[in-house]
Amino acid sequence: MSTQRDPLTGAPDRYTWDAELPAAVERTRRDGEPLTVAMIDLDHFQQFNDDHGYQAGDRFLKSVVAAWTGILRPTDLLCRYGGEEFALVLPGATTEQASAVLERMRTVTPLGQTFSSGVASWNGAETQDHLVRRSSAALEAAKRAGRARTVSADGPQPQR
16 A cells, blocks of 8 residues: 555545545455445534644644554554544444444544544445445534534444
């Protein structure tokens, strides 16, 4: 994997995501293992920047990536998708397992900050674009439901 890094956080960037997600879907198609994608958005990040300054916001983004990466498996891929939004590929994980990972990520998120997330498992036929759209729609549902929670595009939704 040729990883391009976000210069601020050091996380793989959107270009890496765009290259690696199709490969993950293809591996899943071949191996028959589950694959779940999560879209993650830090809650009220603009307010954090307004309250603490943009340099503090930058430091916070770096610390978030370090904290989250520390609990992920080597096969998982956390990318900075843009701004305060991140994308996560969890090969071999069901929606329920991915939701549990996100809850662990929630417990290590620095400074008491929260995030909203949406998860979707690949259905075996959809394009990766459709998979990401479903995960993004679940993320938007998490925000509408009050933030600081994970919503699944695939069925019952964990409550916070």
